[in-house]
Amino acid sequence: MTDRNPYSPDAPIPARLRPAMEALGRVGRDLARRIARGPLDGRLDRTVGGNADGDAQKALDVLADAAFLAELRGTGIRWYASEEQDDVTELDPAGRLALAIDPLDGSSNIETNVSIGTIFSLREARDEGVASFLRPGHEQLAAGYIIYGPQCMMVVTFGDGVQDYLLDPATGLFTLVNTRLTIPEESAEFAINASNYRHWSKPVRAYIDDCIAGSEGPRAKNFNMRWIASLVAETHRILVRGGLFLYPRDARPGYADGRLRMVYECAPIALLIEQAQGRATDATTRILDKVPGSLHARTPFVFGSTSKVDRITAYHDLPEQEISALFGNRGLFRV
Known part of the structure; x- marks a missing residue:
């Protein structure tokens, strides 16, 4: 991992969420590079076990989970809840945030070169880890995903519209390209x-x-x-x-x-x-x-x-x- 800020300097990220968002961006950027290398970086699509729900875990599922868990330490996250783990992990007893994450969504598609991604959510932490997440979804502070496809993008909301960032392979920066993404009403x-x-x-x-x-x-x-x-x-x-x-x-x-x-x-x-x-x-x-x-x-x-x-x-x-x-x-x- 690198300590370089993965966002362009003018990225409109709330100050208290910025350390966690920067950590998510760093891991997302590194995963994008690794996914792009495919089998040149090992058999990321091989089955290595099962998660808490009985779904098969791919090597990339486990790798992504470990990378996010390690990088999010010291970023204000107290509780870390992952789809790949049975229970909540405490990262920082003094942290004030709780993060839920699906480290690698769509991993069954790894070998077919279809877009896959990371889904994440930030909330206020409570004293008890599990209770931090068993709450209505409207209490989320931020939510988003990183999509690893022909373009690597991060789409995120901080509660006031949806922002769209594009990872520039030349600079390694997530650059803001859309400040207010809106779903078209007409579609077939x-x-x-x-x-x-x-x-x-x-x-x-x-x-x-x-x-x-x-x-x-x-x-x-x-x-x-x-x-x-x-x-x-x-x-x-x-x-x-x-x-x-x-x-x-x-x-x-x-x-x-x-x-x-x-x-x-x-x-x-x-x-x-x-x-x-x-x-x-x-x-x-x-x-x-x-x-x-x-x-x-x-x-x-x-x-x-x-x-x-x-x-x-x-x-x-x-x-x-x-x-x-x-x-x-x-x-x-x-x-």
Whole structure:
């Protein structure tokens, strides 16, 4: 690691958050270089174990977690909570901040050269470590992600709009390129894993059926479906182009609350989305009002352009007899 400030000097970062943000930027910059080297830097995609939720850990997951943990010491962070660890780690007893992080989101895509990322969230620390994170998402001080793709970018909010930084490979600096990123309201894209159609609830199936019906259906519009299986990449596309992301609950064992983690993934992304004038829910309830029951609690997740998220909520608000009729008339595989 290098001590050089990874941000351009005029980066508008709140003073008390700057040491932690600089540490995140340093690690992100170094990870971007390492990811770009791919197999020249070792088999970063090899499976080396499992995390607290039973998901396979790649070598890069473990490497990224260790790098962030080491670099964040002495930056004002008291509690460090990582998706890759079972429990909270105390870094500095005098620190006043708590940081939640998914060190490497989308690691299943490492070997396919698809964009992956880091998701992070900063809160006020409480005396008890776990209690610092089991709070409503609207209490976050800052949230953001680093996306490792054709361009390495950091997208972050400090509670007053969304800032967009680009890592310049020539200087090694994250340079501010957008001071107020806003989600476009009009878009003809939605993202969902359609292979799970048979497991979805009737409201979700009815909504997707209406999109797939295109210009001849009730939406009178043709849509494109996207699915990258990298939350950071999906979020970045929606921030830039608008649209809708859905990871709903479904009927499979272990999917009653979806698969995405509230603390490490959904709350930070939800804050970014709302600060960019979008909306984020679990299909009915605002994500930032929800309180996780545990560090690794999951939630269904729907976010994107405001009108599209509201439409999903409206489908869920319909009485059972109405949604059953709606679904019956517009089945995806009906001839």
